[in-house]
Amino acid sequence: MLVASIYLRKNACSRELLTVFGTVALDTTRTPFRTETRILGGAATFASISSSLFARTSIVGVVGSDMPADQINAIRSKGIDMRGIVTVPGGKTFHYDSTFDYDLSNRITNKTELGVVAGFDPVIPDEYAMSDYVYLANNDPKQNIKILQHFQKPKLVVCDTIEFWISGSREDVVRMIKMADGVVINDNEARLLCKEVNLAKCAKNIMSWGSKFAIIKKGEHGAILFTNENQVFPAAAFFLDEIVDPTGAGDSFAGGFLGQIACKNKFDFATMKEAVIYGNVMGSFAVEDFGVKRLLAITKVDVEERYKRYRNLVQF
């Protein structure tokens, strides 16, 4: 009985709400082995499905009437609060068409059709306003800044960004980072943003704008967490023999990371390190199949199993 109650206590999750804002998209993904056309994708989709395994999650985004209902239902099936999804009648859902080269590490963008995302004026349902945790997934930094005003007193705001916004709206990206508590960003995008090659210097640079921590994602090489208290945590990626589609790995990482933090309802260094590993675990699931297919199929038991396997894997 004692063991059971300790187990329950240890695995108990807070009921804090995590709200994810970003693109809900249709992706056309071409690998040398297969092409999948207009499948469910988008940064907020991956992040929210991932975080839903850890914490109470709600999503904000916009889609067109071309988004199939069963795709929206797939997200809903994970218990995610969908009241923040706006459907624009007659509008076109954000569509991202890309091709991976034969080692699945380089991606060429064929087409980015913003559709209803362009000019979207994000509002959030009243029920989301008290969210303690907010994840601003890759999206127009202006929209990300705007939506922040709707949250009353979030404990932790984390954002991501990509080359598209860094190249086109760098000042807005910096402004967004100044308003966030933490940044999760790819290595090359950190380099582009900071005009600096050394990743430690990039992280320091980002944190000098006011963010308390920066996580640099390095794809198959894992991630490094830096804090403004000079703490560092490099984590190797979970090792996979084979990957199918790298799309969404970073967003799934962010969802797992912030989901675990929302679950624990704290973000001391030890919790953040654990959360980075959960992030790695979620990224490793995401790439095992096209789109969100694998993320939709797994349960928390699978996640905990892989977390344990990861721990064994890197132990020495």
Add this chain to the structure above:
Amino acid sequence: MLVASIYLRKNACSRELLTVFGTVALDTTRTPFRTETRILGGAATFASISSSLFARTSIVGVVGSDMPADQINAIRSKGIDMRGIVTVPGGKTFHYDSTFDYDLSNRITNKTELGVVAGFDPVIPDEYAMSDYVYLANNDPKQNIKILQHFQKPKLVVCDTIEFWISGSREDVVRMIKMADGVVINDNEARLLCKEVNLAKCAKNIMSWGSKFAIIKKGEHGAILFTNENQVFPAAAFFLDEIVDPTGAGDSFAGGFLGQIACKNKFDFATMKEAVIYGNVMGSFAVEDFGVKRLLAITKVDVEERYKRYRNLVQF
């Protein structure tokens, strides 16, 4: 008393001999910040200095009469058995001239002057014949194969190779790997050798030629150990804020790895994992200054301290 004796036993090193064969060179290394001309370098130099902190080490190599005596004495100062160093009167020492780009991750070869290394017919002093551990550092695979015949019954032979030999003498490289027990190789060189991008597949491919394990070095991203029993160990690199000269990091890794194995005189999976971490630690020291400068300056106490720091760093 009990504690002390356990401590001693735990830290005791075997007296097994590790012989390192490979280039002893003069390097001209150009970084955007500084150029160092004709400084002590070479795969065998880095590997043997590194391994000397762990195990009784001897070295085999060839130099010309242009190799300054103080450089040879610097290697000797680490207690390395130098009887295997042949000096060719009037000959030119192997000279490698290269330039690193501004992020110190890409290197351009300006000049490779083989000098006395070309056509070297390696022999070993009789005292080396009973070596239990042999490291064939990057070198002409034909010479590496040839020297193997001089060892009576080594317990473990590990080899490395680089693009130069893979491109020019691939069949000899494969033949060398077939004769070795383990391979330590850079990621891109593994890809080139195996004509395959996925590193797990590269490792399997290499092991299919008969080697029992393969370690893929990934520079700043650490290393992955694969065994022919399907074991995998991914290890993040020790985290450094700044690097000065990446030359020799991989050779220092190999020296630390095999040195630790020779010290323990066993190579089960647990020992190999520990040895990979020591390899990472030695690589991290090597890059902190030009050439072998930093490696020459450190003691085993520094190594153990950094090993502990590494353990703390990656713990979660």
